[in-house]
Amino acid sequence: MRSLCCLLQAAAVLAVSVADIQGAAFQSPLKNKVVHDVRGVVTAKGPRGFWISGPSANDSRVSNGLNVFTKSASILRQVKVGDDISLSGRVVEYRSSFKPNDLFLTQLSTPSSLMVLSSGNTIKPVVLGVDRSPPTQQLSALDLTGDLDGYLSVPNNQSQLEVSNATLQPDLFGLDFWESLEGQLVVVNKPTALNYPTRFNELWVHGDWPVTGKNKRGGLTVTFGPNGYPDANPEAILIGKPLDDTKNPPVTVGTTLSNIVGVVTYQYGYYSILPLTAPTVVSTPDYTIPATSFVPRDDSCELVMADYNIENMGPRSHHLPIIAEHIVESLGLPDLLFLQEIQDDSGAKDDGTVSANLTLTRLVNAIADASGGVEYRFIDVDPKNNEDGGQPGGNIRVAYLYRPQKIRLLPGSPAGHALDPSKPFLDSTKNVALTFNPGRIDPSNDVWIEARKPLAVAWQTSSGDRFYTVDVHFSSKRGSTSSHGSARTPVNGRVEIRAKQANMTANFVRNILDLDPSANVVVAGDFNEYTQTRSVYNGLAEVLHDIDEISNVDPVERYTYVYDQNTQQIDHIFVSNAIKNRGTDVEHVHVNNWAPLLKDRASDHDPSVFRVKICGMFPQLRRFFIYMVLTLVLDAASHPATPHHLVQIPYVLDVFLRLYRNLLG
Numbered sequence: 161m162r163s164l165c166c167l168l169q170a171a172a173v174l175a176v177s178v179a180d181i182q183g184a185a186f187q188s189p190l191k192n193k194v195v196h197d198v199r200g201v202v203t204a205k206g207p208r209g210f211w212i213s214g215p216s217a218n219d220s221r222v223s224n225g226l227n228v229f230t231k232s233a234s235i236l237r238q239v240k241v242g243d244d245i246s247l248s249g250r251v252v253e254y255r256s257s258f259k260p261n262d263l264f265l266t267q268l269s270t271p272s273s274l275m276v277l278s279s280g281n282t283i284k285p286v287v288l289g290v291d292r293s294p295p296t297q298q299l300s301a302l303d304l305t306g307d308l309d310g311y312l313s314v315p316n317n318q319s320q321l322e323v324s325n326a327t328l329q330p331d332l333f334g335l336d337f338w339e340s341l342e343g344q345l346v347v348v349n350k351p352t353a354l355n356y357p358t359r360f361n362e363l364w365v366h367g368d369w370p371v372t373g374k375n376k377r378g379g380l381t382v383t384f385g386p387n388g389y390p391d392a393n394p395e396a397i398l399i400g401k402p403l404d405d406t407k408n409p410p411v412t413v414g415t416t417l418s419n420i421v422g423v424v425t426y427q428y429g430y431y432s433i434l435p436l437t438a439p440t441v442v443s444t445p446d447y448t449i450p451a452t453s454f455v456p457r458d459d460s461c462e463l464v465m466a467d468y469n470i471e472n473m474g475p476r477s478h479h480l481p482i483i484a485e486h487i488v489e490s491l492g493l494p495d496l497l498f499l500q501e502i503q504d505d506s507g508a509k510d511d512g513t514v515s516a517n518l519t520l521t522r523l524v525n526a527i528a529d530a531s532g533g534v535e536y537r538f539i540d541v542d543p544k545n546n547e548d549g550g551q552p553g554g555n556i557r558v559a560y561l562y563r564p565q566k567i568r569l570l571p572g573s574p575a576g577h578a579l580d581p582s583k584p585f586l587d588s589t590k591n592v593a594l595t596f597n598p599g600r601i602d603p604s605n606d607v608w609i610e611a612r613k614p615l616a617v618a619w620q621t622s623s624g625d626r627f628y629t630v631d632v633h634f635s636s637k638r639g640s641t642s643s644h645g646s647a648r649t650p651v652n653g654r655v656e657i658r659a660k661q662a663n664m665t666a667n668f669v670r671n672i673l674d675l676d677p678s679a680n681v682v683v684a685g686d687f688n689e690y691t692q693t694r695s696v697y698n699g700l701a702e703v704l705h706d707i708d709e710i711s712n713v714d715p716v717e718r719y720t721y722v723y724d725q726n727t728q729q730i731d732h733i734f735v736s737n738a739i740k741n742r743g744t745d746v747e748h749v750h751v752n753n754w755a756p757l758l759k760d761r762a763s764d765h766d767p768s769v770f771r772v773k774i775c776g777m778f779p780q781l782r783r784f785f786i787y788m789v790l791t792l793v794l795d796a797a798s799h800p801a802t803p804h805h806l807v808q809i810p811y812v813l814d815v816f817l818r819l820y821r822n823l824l825g
């Protein structure tokens with residue numbers, strides 16, 4: 161016999177609807193309660209349960225879909241898609257104990273008293289883009305409480321979504337939107353893939369609904385939204401493992417797929433749709449990858465440079481000849497290359513080797529082979545063994561390759577070693593030189609612990625003009641959390657360290673510009689950060705210009721990397737005023753992230769090629785101007801001077817000197 165208390169308690173939770181269980185917040189108001197007579201039509205079945213759809217609450221915040229968790233074969237046999245059922249169970253908020261930053265998934269567990277009331281009922285999925293569309297800018301209201309950097313604001317993890325458990329605002333925030341559909345059967349029409357498959361063969365897509373930040377390839381780029389906040393691409397969704405055990409097809413950015421029908425869930429840190437069956441490929445993007453349009457010219461003032469992270473390249477790496485081919489065929493044999501992730505001569509073997517002479521010699525030889533003999537030389541500085549981060553034993557470092565016919569190291573200073581800090585100074589000609597050339601920037605400073613030290617070089621062209629470069633590879637984002645996780649803003653691993661590294665680099669550049677405000681300075685490399693994380697770039701922005709910005713590259717086409725749902729730029733080029741004023745150009749060459757398959761990539765980064773002028777116009781034209789001035793002066797001096805004539809000499813001289821300084825200097 162049941163006691164009165166328990167009968168009443170049971171009565172209190174009788175006849176709850178799926179919508180009552182889901183509620184309008186992230187977590188269920190009935191969490192941990194046992195509920196009875198929950199009714200719904202079975203919409204989908206999987207190996208670990210099934211999904212039901214109850215009556216609509218007519219409230220876009222409240223889902224009327226629900227996952228019923230069970231591994232019981234007999235229960236799973238009992239229900240078919242289209243059955244209208246009633247059942248009892250316990251409402252749980254599930255997440256793996258190993259994943260404390262994941263959001264909770266509302267489930268009905270330990271189902272019992274299951275009754276099939278009728279079969280063959282029609283199911284009406286939510287058609288995304290028609291019935292409901294995801295917001296396109298922000299993921300969570302909690303991301304907007306910091307500075308203007310939105311979901312990229314620093315410091316991170318100032319609040320946790322699961323602690324705040326706010327009422328959903330699905331029209332404004334992506335996580336709220338997908339939560340408001342948790343457990344529902346949905347349709348994604350005309351999906352476009354946004355990345356290669358994840359290692360679990362899941363696919364990031366957007367469907368036939370409004371999107372922002374779309375690039376020509378079909379991906380969604382990290383950009384600024386109309387309100388000035390970085391756009392977090394909440395309109396993208398992950399397609400998980402198909403419920404019928406079919407396999408998702410291989411995709412790349414821009415692959416289009418057949419329509420997907422599936423249930424919305426949360427797993428492994430992301431909102432996802434589990435498709436009833438795998439989609440098929442409808443179209444693939446064009447895999448021919450255009451080479452850069454920039455060709456180095458026989459002009460000592462104009463230089464074509466490139467920046468390329470060549471991913472853990474050792475002397476025996478299988479991708480070494482492919483990188484060489486990229487440099488020859490796709491990057492057009494630039495005058496100067498900023499490289500990152502060069503491993504030492506023993507590759508990843510942790511044997512105390514620090515020299516990368518063999519690695520770099522093999523690369524230079526491979527380029528000569530692939531180009532019919534074009535000569536490059538290399539510059540790097542060996543790190544202290546295992547002190548610069550990266551793969552243990554690999555001793556990755558930044559390095560330069562350059563064409564000695566066009567440029568050379570400014571002579572007069574010794575090459576620096578691992579711990580020698582290079583500093584700018586005015587040499588006897590009153591021009592800027594570096595105390596170590598090449599030399600590292602403040603290598604013993606704490607901000608470079610377990611990080612690659614930037615490598616600064618003073619260069620000279622055949623016409624004697626100088627320019628200064630810094631090749632950087634800032635600390636990685638290791639330790640970051642999912643953009644769909646509880647921590648808001650999401651943890652952006654070591655972002656504070658990157659900000660300090662950027663400021664230290666900026667200070668070095670400032671020291672050059674203090675000595676010579678018209679100095680030609682280029683800082684390029686792998687910054688491991690988007691410029692939309694403005695807190696990292698504040699210091700650099702005071703002294704240099706982002707070449708993408710000043711070259712007016714369409715913001716959606718600024719990418720060198722693909723991660724999760726975003727195409728993004730973490731490799732950058734910054735230039736000083738003098739270079740900006742003469743005009744710049746940059747192209748991101750997608751030799752890797754446009755490859756048909758993930759395994760076809762030689763590196764995870766795309767290279768960038770850029771064109772700068774480090775002195776005015778053509779040297780011939782400069783010589784012509786000097787000749788003109790001299791001729792005029794001599795002419796004026798050799799003629800019997802009329803007063804009129806004499807008055808003009810200083811004026812003409814002044815005009816030419818101004819022209820020379822402003823246009824050609």
Ligand SMILES: *[C@@H]1O[C@H](CO)[C@@H](O)[C@H](O)[C@H]1NC(C)=O
Nearest residue numbers: 183185186187188189191325
């Ligand atoms: C979440 O919010 C809902 C609605 O306000 C409330 O009923 C529920 O108890 C909350 N759950 C938690 C764990 O805070």
Ligand SMILES: *[C@@H]1O[C@H](CO)[C@@H](O)[C@H](O)[C@H]1NC(C)=O
Nearest residue numbers: 177179214215216217218219
């Ligand atoms: C939702 O709207 C439909 C159609 O107007 C109505 O039949 C149904 O009772 C409503 N449901 C709730 C929970 O109000």
Ligand SMILES: *[C@@H]1O[C@H](CO)[C@@H](O)[C@H](O)[C@H]1NC(C)=O
Nearest residue numbers: 260261317318320641647651
């Ligand atoms: C975020 O902060 C909370 C509260 O301080 C902490 O418990 C949690 O571990 C942090 N999460 C991450 C990923 O650092």
Ligand SMILES: *[C@@H]1O[C@H](CO)[C@@H](O)[C@H](O)[C@H]1NC(C)=O
Nearest residue numbers: 505514515516517518538542
């Ligand atoms: C690497 O090359 C440089 C210059 O070419 C040379 O000075 C240095 O001794 C070489 N290091 C090793 C370990 O061979």
Ligand SMILES: *[C@@H]1O[C@H](CO)[C@@H](O)[C@H](O)[C@H]1NC(C)=O
Nearest residue numbers: 656659660663698699700702
């Ligand atoms: C870097 O410098 C900028 C501008 O000078 C400053 O606003 C910012 O606080 C500095 N950041 C760090 C981490 O020192």
